[in-house]
Amino acid sequence: xxxxxxxxxxxxxxxxxxxxxxxxxxxxxxxxxxxxxxxxxxxxxxxxxxxxxxxxxxxxxxxxxxxxxxxxxxxxxxxxxxxxxxxxxxxxxxxxxxxxxxxxxxxxxxxxxxxxxxxxxxxxxxxxxxxxxxxxxxxxxxxxxxxxxxxxxxxxxxxxxxxxxxxxxxxxxxxxxxxxxxxxxxxxxxxxxxxxxxxxxxxxxxxxxxxxxxxxxxxxxxxxxxxxxxxxxxxxxxxxxxxxxxxxxxxxxxxxxxxxxxxxxxxxxxxxxxxxxxxxxxxxxxxxxxxxxxxxxxxxxxxxxxxxxxxxxxxxx
Amino acid sequence: xxxxxxxxxxxxxxxxxxxxxxxxxxxxxxxxxxxxxxxxxxxxxxxxxxxxxxxxxxxxx
Numbered sequence: 001x002x003x004x005x006x007x008x009x010x011x012x013x014x015x016x017x018x019x020x021x022x023x024x025x026x027x028x029x030x031x032x033x034x035x036x037x038x039x040x041x042x043x044x045x046x047x048x049x050x051x052x053x054x055x056x057x058x059x060x061x062x063x064x065x066x067x068x069x070x071x072x073x074x075x076x077x078x079x080x081x082x083x084x085x086x087x088x089x090x091x092x093x094x095x096x097x098x099x100x101x102x103x104x105x106x107x108x109x110x111x112x113x114x115x116x117x118x119x120x121x122x123x124x125x126x127x128x129x130x131x132x133x134x135x136x137x138x139x140x141x142x143x144x145x146x147x148x149x150x151x152x153x154x155x156x157x158x159x160x161x162x163x164x165x166x167x168x169x170x171x172x173x174x175x176x177x178x179x180x181x182x183x184x185x186x187x188x189x190x191x192x193x194x195x196x197x198x199x200x201x202x203x204x205x206x207x208x209x210x211x212x213x214x215x216x217x218x219x220x221x222x223x224x225x226x227x228x229x230x231x232x233x234x235x236x237x238x239x240x241x242x243x244x245x246x247x248x249x250x251x252x253x254x255x256x257x258x259x260x261x262x263x264x265x266x267x268x269x270x271x272x273x274x275x276x277x278x279x280x281x282x283x284x285x286x287x288x289x290x291x292x293x294x295x296x297x298x299x300x301x302x303x304x305x306x307x308x309x310x311x312x313x314x315x316x317x
Numbered sequence: 318x319x320x321x322x323x324x325x326x327x328x329x330x331x332x333x334x335x336x337x338x339x340x341x342x343x344x345x346x347x348x349x350x351x352x353x354x355x356x357x358x359x360x361x362x363x364x365x366x367x368x369x370x371x372x373x374x375x376x377x378x
Contacts, residue, residue: 186325194327198367239367247326254318279325283318302318313320315336315349 001127004102005052007168008074011100013047015072021098025063026074027056033125034110038063050074054127054145057107059262061215065091073097076104078152078260080161081293082215085258088293088300091218101164103172106145106153108132111270113148117141152261152274155181162294179282185275196275201243203269206236210273211249213266216256223248250276255284255301258293287312327366331356 012024028039028049036055040063041047052074060073061082075083080101086092113122117134124135132148134141146154157177161167185193208224211217223231224245232248233241250257250273259281264273284290287310288301320333334353338346 190327190329193325194366197326240365243326243366247322251319251322254322276322276326279322280318283321287318313318313333313335315334315353 001053004169005050008052008100008102009047009050011166011168012041012050012072013044015098016041016044016047020070021072022069024050024072024074024100025060026050026100027052027058030055033122034108034113052102054106054108054132055110057150057262057265059213059215059260061086061092062213062262064097065215065218067096070096071098072100074100074102075161075164076102077156077158077160077162078104078258078262079215080163081158081258082260083293084163084296085256085293085300086215087296089256099161099164099166101161101167103160103167103169104153104156105159105172106149106156107265108145108148109150109265113143116143116148150261150265151272152259152264156261158294163296179278179285182275182278182282186279197243198239200271200275201246202239203271204236204239204242204245205269206234206242206245207268209266209268210263213262214249214253215260215262216253216258217249219252246273246276250280253277254280255288255290255303256292257281258291329360329363332360332363 008026012026015021015024022042024041024047026039026041027036029035029051030037034055036051036053038058038060039049041049056074056076059079059082060075061079064071064073064083065086073079080099083092083097083099087094113132113134117136117139120136120139122134122136126133126135127145130145132143132145134143155178157175159174160171185196188196211222211224224234232244236242257277257280259274259278261274263277264271267273281291284292284301290298290301292300320335323333324330334356336349338349
């Protein structure tokens with residue numbers, strides 16, 4: 001981690017000093033332990049602020065759309081897929097982007113950590129290889145990082161960036177993708193699926209953090225914000241509306257969602273959003289044999305048409 | 318994919334129907350709509366995805 005951090009800082013310093021980019025987007029330490037926050041570095045001497053650790057969970061592809069400046073960006077595997085998907089949608093100009101690729105071994109879910117320390121305040125957190133030492137008033141606890149990874153990270157099959165100008169460390173081992181969670185949910189009876197989603201979506205406070213964290217969600221006007229006409233009720237107390245909001249949000253990502261998990265990581269209520277997004281990722285893979293954002297050649301599944309596309313949805317005649 | 322998603326989320330199977338009909342195929346359109354209407358009638362009224370809670374503000378009293 002320390003080596004990666006230094007390499008990122010050096011790369012940023014060099015890019016800014018040589019005027020290759022106007023700004024480097026990366027992470028800096030937040031004001032609390034286990035927090036880091038996106039940072040915009042414009043001067044070479046500020047590059048020391050850049051950090052790399054197990055809490056750099058935001059998808060920085062979110063800051064790259066329709067920018068005139070030359071940008072250097074620190075990119076994980078998931079972010080890199082979002083960048084590729086956005087380039088295909090003409091939202092990012094590759095020539096103005098310098099990608100500092102970082103092989104990622106997953107990010108920590110603070111909610112899981114909070115559960116382990118029973119909600120006590122963590123004053124200091126230190127990473128030692130594969131474990132995390134948490135210190136607070138009157139307690140010290142060592143936990144394994146693998147136990148507190150975000151669900152999206154634990155299941156990630158693209159840990160290494162698919163596109164980069166420079167890689168700051170050796171690639172990490174990949175694992176094969178696994179949609180067994182979705183297959184399992186598909187197999188459940190309708191009533192059980194409804195009940196589960198109702199329970200999950202009843203937690204929703206309609207803060208729209210999931211929408212804002214998603215790099216692929218970039219409509220200038222979102223249907224949930226419209227009041228004339230009011231497409232959808234605004235109150236979080238109506239679970240049906242919450243579910244409709246998610247249905248539309250998720251479907252807008254059909255064939256475009258790279259399963260980066262930024263929505264779920266951003267959710268303050270810990271809603272299992274990927275049970276919905278991954279269904280579409282799985283379908284795109286099964287029906288059209290495509291994955292969003294893994295290479296520049298494949299066209300997004302729903303923006304192409306072939307006469308022999310499968311059409312299992314048609315009414316049987 | 319939309320039909321898949323909706324049925325996955327718990328919309329009754331058979332309630333979402335798609336077909337291709339050209340603007341010049343009036344007869345076929347009428348036939349399809351007839352069939353779909355019949356199918357949906359058999360399913361009965363849509364209860365929605367989530368059982369509505371009684372009470373004024375989401376309370377269960």
